[in-house]
Amino acid sequence: MEIDFESLRNLMKSNRTVRRFNEKKEVSEDILFSLVELTRYCPSGRNAQPLRYAIVNSKEEKQKIFPLLKWAGYFKEWDGPEEGERPAAYIIQYLDTKYGKECLCDDGLQLEAITLGMHTLGLAGCIIKAFNGAELSKILNFGDRYVSRYVLAIGYPREHVQLEDMSGKDDTDFKYYRSADGIHHVPKRPLSELILN
Numbered sequence: 001m002e003i004d005f006e007s008l009r010n011l012m013k014s015n016r017t018v019r020r021f022n023e024k025k026e027v028s029e030d031i032l033f034s035l036v037e038l039t040r041y042c043p044s045g046r047n048a049q050p051l052r053y054a055i056v057n058s059k060e061e062k063q064k065i066f067p068l069l070k071w072a073g074y075f076k077e078w079d080g081p082e083e084g085e086r087p088a089a090y091i092i093q094y095l096d097t098k099y100g101k102e103c104l105c106d107d108g109l110q111l112e113a114i115t116l117g118m119h120t121l122g123l124a125g126c127i128i129k130a131f132n133g134a135e136l137s138k139i140l141n142f143g144d145r146y147v148s149r150y151v152l153a154i155g156y157p158r159e160h161v162q163l164e165d166m167s168g169k170d171d172t173d174f175k176y177y178r179s180a181d182g183i184h185h186v187p188k189r190p191l192s193e194l195i196l197n
């Protein structure tokens, strides 16, 4: 199989975090299962594969989960997407502590695999770490063995995101921002800043 570098680069470059969705457009359970299936092919520390997923797409569960999430920490005036622009589904990542108390970087690798898969299907989403895990475990309780790590909000995007090159700018000015036209801007460091030698 041949995959060219430029296609991969473009896929990664356009795979951006989105926080406003077309809530009316549902995401089928089949798609959500297929996205989780991608994680099977990710590298895994010790090959322990300790991560598990809960799939949430029922209206009742979504309504309960939404208030537990903190959106866009830099946007102090914004409480997250309004009704009609909320996620169509969530995939929640858990660590099965039977296999150890940590998962090295398995969590991030798997989230990237899922979001890239989403992107190829016209979906987008937001990886969320700032959520109320204690309250979440009251809604979805799989027992103490499973510790929630991330909530991935998913939907069909209703937001334009633009990357900004940080070249020549203040290297501490990395906050994303929204311009008056509603476009979400994400500064990214130049390659020259990433390579040390």
Ligand SMILES: Cc1cc2nc3c(=O)[nH]c(=O)nc-3n(C[C@H](O)[C@H](O)[C@H](O)COP(=O)(O)O)c2cc1C
Residues within 6 Å of the ligand: 015, 016, 017, 018, 019, 070, 071, 072, 073, 126, 127, 128, 129, 130, 131, 161, 176, 186
């Ligand atoms: C580990 C991690 C945790 C994150 N947690 C949150 C979060 O709690 N809430 C949120 O709105 N966005 C969260 N994000 C999304 C980041 O804000 C987003 O990735 C960043 O602004 C860069 O945008 P980009 O993904 O389009 O490159 C998180 C992303 C990562 C990788």
